[in-house]
Amino acid sequence: MDRPVYDADVSSNHWMDLSKALPSIAVDKHFHTEGKCIRRLKSVRWPKGLTCSACGSSNIGKIKTRKPYQCRECRHQFSVTSGTICHRSHLDLQQWFIAAEMIISANVSSRRIELQTSERLKQRFEITYKVAFDLRKKLRTDLILPSGGLIGRCICVKQSAETQEHVALHKS
Numbered sequence: 031m032d033r034p035v036y037d038a039d040v041s042s043n044h045w046m047d048l049s050k051a052l053p054s055i056a057v058d059k060h061f062h063t064e065g066k067c068i069r070r071l072k073s074v075r076w077p078k079g080l081t082c083s084a085c086g087s088s089n090i091g092k093i094k095t096r097k098p099y100q101c102r103e104c105r106h107q108f109s110v111t112s113g114t115i116c117h118r119s120h121l122d123l124q125q126w127f128i129a130a131e132m133i134i135s136a137n138v139s140s141r142r143i144e145l146q147t148s149e150r151l152k153q154r155f156e157i158t159y160k161v162a163f164d165l166r167k168k169l170r171t172d173l174i175l176p177s178g179g180l181i182g183r184c185i186c187v188k189q190s191a192e193t194q195e196h197v198a199l200h201k202s
């Protein structure tokens with residue numbers, strides 16, 4: 031597990047590494063449907079297949095509700111975003127992916143541009159400044175983790191599994 035990181039300790043190399051691992055085309059083109067984003071999050075969260083977040087069982091069934099998975103052992107119901115920073119968000123997963131890309135790019139660019147990120151998120155998604163501010167804060171806290179955080183790992187498609195494991199082992 032990643033330990034919390036303090037913003038001041040995040041080097042510019044961290045943002046550069048994330049930036050280099052972004053898809054060759056824009057994130058909204060690479061992950062062009064919500065379904066594709068959901069499948070990506072699912073494979074990053076559970077590379078060895080779904081497991082129940084309550085009891086750890088891999089005996090999971092599909093149900094037709096908003097939380098489409100149910101554990102056959104403990105009856106716990108969950109969705110791909112349950113227990114993540116995107117849980118209960120009014121934004122699509124694709125918007126989270128795009129926002130993460132914007133934050134990474136801004137951090138690579140300049141401090142001045144970085145400071146405008148909330149305003150740019152507000153305009154891009156037509157959300158209130160407060161929602162944009164919270165979105166940025168949650169994502170940034172996740173992205174500065176040594177592994178790049180959950181959404182970072184989703185959009186950094188060029189980061190191989192080996193790299194991710196290496197980073198996780200040596201930096202956290």
Ligand SMILES: [Zn+2]
Binds near residue numbers: 104
């Ligand atoms: Zn369970």
